[in-house]
Amino acid sequence: MVLQDFTTWTETDPDDCITVTETRVTWTAADGDGDSYVVDDRGAGGIPGDFTHQFEVNIGGMAYLGTLVVWSLSNTADFTNNEDVELKIKDFFGDTTFGIYDWGGELEIESGAITTDTLYFVTIARVTKTYTLTMRTGSHTGNVFYTGNGTQTGDLASRYLWGFVDGTHT
Amino acid sequence: MANTGYIQNFDDGEEAGAAGAMQPKNYWGETI
Numbered sequence: 307m308v309l310q311d312f313t314t315w316t317e318t319d320p321d322d323c324i325t326v327t328e329t330r331v332t333w334t335a336a337d338g339d340g341d342s343y344v345v346d347d348r349g350a351g352g353i354p355g356d357f358t359h360q361f362e363v364n365i366g367g368m369a370y371l372g373t374l375v376v377w378s379l380s381n382t383a384d385f386t387n388n389e390d391v392e393l394k395i396k397d398f399f400g401d402t403t404f405g406i407y408d409w410g411g412e413l414e415i416e417s418g419a420i421t422t423d424t425l426y427f428v429t430i431a432r433v434t435k436t437y438t439l440t441m442r443t444g445s446h447t448g449n450v451f452y453t454g455n456g457t458q459t460g461d462l463a464s465r466y467l468w469g470f471v472d473g474t475h476t
Numbered sequence: 477m478a479n480t481g482y483i484q485n486f487d488d489g490e491e492a493g494a495a496g497a498m499q500p501k502n503y504w505g506e507t508i
Contacts, residue, residue: 309503310486330484338479358489358508366480376483395481446504470483 312469315346323472331470338372340473345383345466353379353464358431360446363404365422368397375475377430378468385409385475389460391437392468392475393430406430406439408458409475415439417452426451435462 311328323336324344331344363376378385378392385392388410396403404426405416415437420426427442438455442448468475487503499507 308487308491310488312486329486330482332482334478334480336479354490358502359486360489360502360504360508361486362484364481364484366482367477369477369479372479374479374481376481446502446506467488469486472479 315344315469317344321472333470336472338473340471342472344469347466350465351463355462356433360429362425362427364425365395365402367422368402370397372397373474375471379464380466381463383466389458389462394474406437413456413458415454415456417441
């Protein structure tokens with residue numbers, strides 16, 4: 307019922323590509339090197355095992371073969387645990403897709419090509435160790451563009467919630 | 477083309493069961 311206030315998250319932005327307001331993180335000319343990001347440290351075990359995260363994403367454009375992260379969980383700040391996961395936005399020869407992947411390579415949920423300059427309402431639900439990604443176009447009541455799921459193994463403890471990464475952790 | 481875009485209106489669901497709520501609802505008023 308209460309939206310996250312991004313101004314209370316930690317912004318690191320050496321590329322000066324991020325603009326943060328209470329409800330929105332905007333990136334402009336992000337160069338994809340992964341050194342600019344917005345993250346919330348919730349303390350050890352601060353992210354529950356089961357959750358439903360919902361947000362809206364609009365991709366204005368992607369560099370050819372570019373990659374960004376717009377949502378991610380990790381247990382350490384360096385994103386090196388097998389269970390760390392990220393929602394990547396990837397350009398693949400001109401087609402942009404959304405996909406959930408983990409560091410360990412067990413999890414792979416990937417949408418078809420999206421349309422730029424279009425609002426996508428994204429739901430990421432984790433129940434036990436299964437993730438479900440649902441994307442609707444336009445709003446929370448829009449048509450379902452994609453839904454898919456995948457399952458991890460191992461310990462799912464998470465501490466850091468990432469709102470945006472200019473590039474990818476991996 | 478440059479990488480541009482935004483993420484907005486992030487509901488992490490953790491306050492969906494706030495006191496007085498009959499059922500957990502998200503920011504958009506939907507039961508989750």
